[in-house]
Amino acid sequence: MIKLSNITKVYPPDITALHKVNLHIKPGEFVSIVGQSGTGKTTLVKLLISEEKADEGKIIVGGWDITDIGQAEISVLRRQIGVVFQDFKLLQKKTLFENVAFALQVCGEPQRKINNIVPQVLKIVGLENKMHRYPLQISGGEQQRVVIARALVHRPKILLADEPTGNLDSINADEIIEILQKINKFGTTVVLVTHNREVVNKLRKRVITIENGLIVGDQAVGKYIL
Amino acid sequence: MFLFSFFRVIKFSFQDIARNIWLSIITVVIITLALFSVNLLLAVKILTSATVSAVKDKVDISLYLKSEAPENLILTLKSQISNFDSVKQVEYVSKQAAIESFRDKHKNNQEILQALLELGKNPLSPSLIIKPKDINNYDDLIVSLNKIDNDIIESRNFDDHKAILTKINNIADKANEAGLFVSSLFVLITILVVYNAVRVAIFTHKREIGIMKLVGASTWFIRAPFLISGMIYALFGVIAIIVIIYPLLGLVQPYLATFFSGFEINLLDYYNSNFLLIFGLEFLAASLVNVLASLVAVGKYSKV
Numbered sequence: 001m002i003k004l005s006n007i008t009k010v011y012p013p014d015i016t017a018l019h020k021v022n023l024h025i026k027p028g029e030f031v032s033i034v035g036q037s038g039t040g041k042t043t044l045v046k047l048l049i050s051e052e053k054a055d056e057g058k059i060i061v062g063g064w065d066i067t068d069i070g071q072a073e074i075s076v077l078r079r080q081i082g083v084v085f086q087d088f089k090l091l092q093k094k095t096l097f098e099n100v101a102f103a104l105q106v107c108g109e110p111q112r113k114i115n116n117i118v119p120q121v122l123k124i125v126g127l128e129n130k131m132h133r134y135p136l137q138i139s140g141g142e143q144q145r146v147v148i149a150r151a152l153v154h155r156p157k158i159l160l161a162d163e164p165t166g167n168l169d170s171i172n173a174d175e176i177i178e179i180l181q182k183i184n185k186f187g188t189t190v191v192l193v194t195h196n197r198e199v200v201n202k203l204r205k206r207v208i209t210i211e212n213g214l215i216v217g218d219q220a221v222g223k224y225i226l
Numbered sequence: 227m228f229l230f231s232f233f234r235v236i237k238f239s240f241q242d243i244a245r246n247i248w249l250s251i252i253t254v255v256i257i258t259l260a261l262f263s264v265n266l267l268l269a270v271k272i273l274t275s276a277t278v279s280a281v282k283d284k285v286d287i288s289l290y291l292k293s294e295a296p297e298n299l300i301l302t303l304k305s306q307i308s309n310f311d312s313v314k315q316v317e318y319v320s321k322q323a324a325i326e327s328f329r330d331k332h333k334n335n336q337e338i339l340q341a342l343l344e345l346g347k348n349p350l351s352p353s354l355i356i357k358p359k360d361i362n363n364y365d366d367l368i369v370s371l372n373k374i375d376n377d378i379i380e381s382r383n384f385d386d387h388k389a390i391l392t393k394i395n396n397i398a399d400k401a402n403e404a405g406l407f408v409s410s411l412f413v414l415i416t417i418l419v420v421y422n423a424v425r426v427a428i429f430t431h432k433r434e435i436g437i438m439k440l441v442g443a444s445t446w447f448i449r450a451p452f453l454i455s456g457m458i459y460a461l462f463g464v465i466a467i468i469v470i471i472y473p474l475l476g477l478v479q480p481y482l483a484t485f486f487s488g489f490e491i492n493l494l495d496y497y498n499s500n501f502l503l504i505f506g507l508e509f510l511a512a513s514l515v516n517v518l519a520s521l522v523a524v525g526k527y528s529k530v
Contacts, residue, residue: 049440071445078442089437093245105234106443150441 001027001158001189002048007057009043009213017043019213021057025191027157030184032192032200034224035210041193044210045162048191049083050074062157079107082151082188086163088143090135090150096122097131100150107154121149125179141172148179152188159183162193173199197224231447239454242431249427250459256423257463257516258470260416261508265471267412268504271405272496273482278398280489282361285391289354289371293321295378303376304354312367314359324350351380364391417515424459424519428452428527435527449524456516464509471497 002025009018017040025031035041046052047059050069058067066077090099097118104114122128125145127138135143144164151159161180165173177192177199184190194200200207201223209217209224243250289307291300300318308316319327325348332338342349358367371382428435431452438448475494482491497504 051440075439075442075444075447078440083440085440089440091434091437093242093434102438102443103441105231106438106441106447108231 001025001029001062002191003058003060004044004047005058005060007047007054007059009040009047009052010055016213018047018054018210021210021213021215023208023215025189027189028184028187030181030190030192030203030205032194032203032205032207033210034194034200034207036195039210040213041195041210042162045083045160045191045193048158048160049078049081075106079103079154080156080158082148082154082156082159084144084147084151084159084161084164086166088135088140088147088167090143090146092135095132095134096127096138096146096149099135099146100153103150103153109154117153118149121153122146124152124182125149139172141168141175144168144172144176145179148176148183152183156188158189158191160191160193163195164192165194165196165199170198177203200224235447235450236454238451239458242451243455243458246427246430249430250455253423253427253459254462254466257420257459257512258466260420261463261467261512262470263412263416264508265467265504267409269493271409272493273486273491274401274405276491277486277489278394278401280486280491281394282398283357285358285361285364285394287356287358287367287371289356289379290381291352291354291378292380293351295352299376299378300352300354303374303378306374307354307356307371310367310370312359312363312370313356315357317355317357319353319355321348321350321352324348324353361391361395420512420515421519424456424516425523428520428523432527435524439528445525445528448528449521452520452524453517456520457513460509460512460516463512464505467508468505 002023004021004023007018007021007023008016010016021040021044033041033044043052047054048061050066054067058065060066061077062080064077066073069077091102094102100118100121101114104117119128119131122131125148127142127145127149130138130142135146138146144167148161148164159180164176164180168176173196180190180192181203192199192203204221206221207217207219207223208215291303297320304316304318307313325342328350329339329342356367356371358364435448439445472494475497479492479494482493
């Protein structure tokens with residue numbers, strides 16, 4: 001599903017975020033990528049959605065070599081990957097319904113289909129009664145659930161969650177992880193980037209540890225070891 | 227799919243304008259102020275050109291004829307001059323008409339009227355008043371008039387007119403040059419003000435543009451609502467300027483008519499007869515600046 005071969009990313013002048021990283025994530029896996037701040041976890045996510053380009057190596061997502069992907073293809077790639085960000089990245093001037101619908105609208109889906117799917121997805125994350133509110137009118141945990149709904153709405157094969165619990169209290173964080181597990185059970189590959197030890201240890205799934213841009217650990221049923 | 231996107235883009239434009247209503251109002255106000263400056267400049271330009279043309283139109287050449295010249299010869303000469311390419315109109319002022327006009331002009335000056343009475347005869351000569359077709363060909367006309375060999379012509383001294391004309395032409399040229407410079411400067415400032423207003427408006431959407439891009443929106447899908455919003459702002463700006471300009475013109479026109487009495491200068495008429503041209507061009511120009519600013523600004527913030 002995701003294959004990184006010898007990936008190196010250097011930020012000017014000489015900060016090596018990732019060095020010769022090799023990684024293979026199979027379809028349907030739930031993988032946690034852990035490491036301290038500044039070790040290259042977010043760079044990895046950025047490379048997977050082509051927000052950054054690798055300096056060396058090859059990246060394959062869903063059988064598609066995205067190493068040198070063109071500007072026009074980036075939007076196509078992003079429509080196939082669901083992304084959950086730590087800072088939510090919701091459109092503040094759009095309602096929850098419109099935020100989720102936007103991910104379908106950019107794909108050119110007909111309005112009837114959007115009107116049908118969006119309430120269903122918002123129901124999955126428990127926000128069906130708040131769909132006409134604006135992001136600032138709901139809590140942080142609820143905002144993160146909207147982001148998950150938006151990431152799920154076009155049924156992506158891969159869901160990348162970059163520190164999805166970073167801005168949440170433990171109760172909301174547990175809820176978010178539960179939702180991610182549910183999504184994984186339906187067959188979506190989930191890549192969870194986090195430095196939340198408690199969350200990782202509770203999951204008992206594959207854990208990849210990154211330190212100073214290098215993969216220093218890859219356990220099938222792992223724990224947060226740093 | 228294209229149609230879905232097209233209608234969505236239009237919907238997003240209106241949504242964006244309504245949900246950022248204060249920003250939209252400020253942008254429209256800036257466009258309106260900029261257009262007001264342009265219209266003010268246009269009005270000044272119209273008035274200057276109309277005044278110079280009116281003054282030029284008042285310039286004519288008087289060809290004085292001998293007192294005893296028979297009328298049939300005068301009329302023949304009139305017809306001969308009328309046939310010149312550079313002549314717009316020739317008016318014959320007979321001795322009688324000249325004295326009547328003189329008396330009328332000095333009706334309040336008893337000394338002059340008394341002197342005329344004591345003279346006992348009409349001292350004025352008949353004349354032909356020639357209006358040139360184009361004041362720039364004045365010299366050619368003088369040459370043609372000087373070439374006429376006719377005994378009934380008493381005087382053909384045109385130098386005074388030439389000096390006045392040179393002055394008028396100089397003033398007109400300088401007014402045009404200054405006008406062009408001021409207009410260019412004004413238009414440049416206006417473009418920069420509107421361009422920056424739109425860029426600032428889009429800057430407030432910087433984060434939003436980035437998010438749209440991360441969710442998978444194509445650059446076109448992000449750009450298009452801003453382009454359409456820009457055109458809607460331009461349209462509202464032009465509508466606002468029409469609503470402001472017309473009452474102002476109605477208010478100012480009577481004063482202009484009094485100030486320029488004797489000249490046919492009517493700003494309101496000019497605006498009425500050139501309505502589509504003036505406001506159509508202003509809409510196109512404002513839209514163009516908005517679209518350009520939107521393209522640059524969105525392009526800058528959508529590199530995610």
